[in-house]
Amino acid sequence: MALPEIISGQVWTLGPHVNTDLLHPPSHFTPDEKKMREGIEEGILRLGGKVKKEGPEVGWIIVAGENFGCGSSRETSARGLLAFGVKGVVAYSFARIFMRSLINLGIPVFECREIQEHVRNGEMIRILMREGWIETQDSKRFSFSEMDLHFKKILEVGGLLHYLRRERHGL
């Protein structure tokens, strides 16, 4: 699973300072992937239920505000998003542990400060890696900050465990 040139998906918008307790309530902590997904469904309800619980086949792209994923380090929030079909996350800014967890699981993250006001839940957007911009359904383009080389290297091999394997065994 390498980093694709183009990531497309349906938009799920979230506001500023969405914390991991809201996104994946601590009462739903579990090592079971299916139940982790249910935790995200509960999170969606608590966040106002603006997206359908059944994900689109193309997958989701989250567009969030400032400090996305603040709070607890419980990786069930990031793992739950992966199980829910989230393929990429765009935010004004990220909380550091959450951002690292997304990348470690192979979910690309993009810092973009302009797009938030210009997308709606459910519309299709595309992230063009080489061009360095995100294209909305009505063809508006928003550039994202250049991804750090370290994160790129982790994402190119599909996550931190693959990165580790390569580092230790050259696989």
Add this chain to the structure above:
Amino acid sequence: MVQGITGKIIQDHADGRKEGAYLSVKVDFILLHDPTFALILPELKASGEEIWDRTKVLLTVDHFAPPSSTERANMVKEVLSFAVGKKLPHLSIYQGICHQLLVEGPWLKPGQLILGADSHTVTGGALGCLATGLGSTDILYSLITGKTWLRPPEVVRINFRGNLPPYLMGKDIILDLLGRYGEGGFLYQAMEFFDTDEAISMDDRFAICNMVVEGGAKNGLFMPDRVTEEFLIERDNGLNSSFQRFDEELTYSKKIEMDLSQLKPKIALPHSPAKVVDVEEVDGEPIDTIFIGSCTGGRLRDIEVVSTLLKGRKIAQGVNLLVCPASQKIYLQAIEKDYLTTLIEAGGVVLNPSCGPCGGIDKGILAKDERCLSTSNRNFQGRMGDPSSKVFLSSPLTAAASALTGRIVDPREVM
């Protein structure tokens, strides 16, 4: 050029590899607890790899302590069977909250680089080390390699001056900073505290460092001083109490000056630790439950001030006062000093040391519309129970004062 003590620690631990802005650094110690370790246990086993140095890992069972459901019991069982099988030398079962156990043990010293599979690992920075939390997968990488990748952050220097008045605690200080700079106010940054007049006790320093993550900070640390030295001497019975000093010129991106004597008791309103006002502004707000505990507010000094304030008094009828010492050691000390007798006689209930109500795990989960005043670190919606419950965060002193009437009270009114 790197900034602050944090930058220096990263530099001192670098192994020479660099990717983008990130340096590969050696890790001195890793903290694990039951749920976040349970997540990576299958992956660790499947990898066929071993923990790089078992003597540098503390594994605690503190969240599901003891477990309150069969799913949790099975997680704990898996974790323990691994730990016993691998003969992990530092294993702590139901002994208290990992962040307290980490600083009670003989491991942490100024200048070290510490990781934990929990965001509140930042607590350890009170001892002058770089202590930071990471997600489970990051921790798995570090357990196997003894390393991690860190970016030297911008560092903010916070100078405290003056004495801490008796109605204030470390919690008021950090709440004030969070209120002024916001939930993302220190995003990606490190916060370094200089207690110029050595006015802040170690327990208060732990509370301050514990909540730097609520401002988005990577870590927070106190410049090691005489308070640090005295703590280390007492902790280690005078053995190996020498530690790294940071005497050289340090660079910072920003400086904040704080006069402690001018501060008022602070409180965070639902549902954000940065939604902070003076306690007097919400005087009289009704409260159903008071929680004294967690890795922020369950230490000996916290229990001591609550007990001193409630001695010979009764809490208001209908109010639940839950007291949860942060560790068995604190529990025993509080028994010895009669604090717990005082609290029980005042109408409180003592819970066994664990994370408990703070993360809505067990014992004291909040009901629909229930209003709680907690000495913990997070009041995010639904964290402690029903999504309609409301949590306020304050110092143990403000919490104790409020227990007397069942309404939020500025501690200066009852001291």
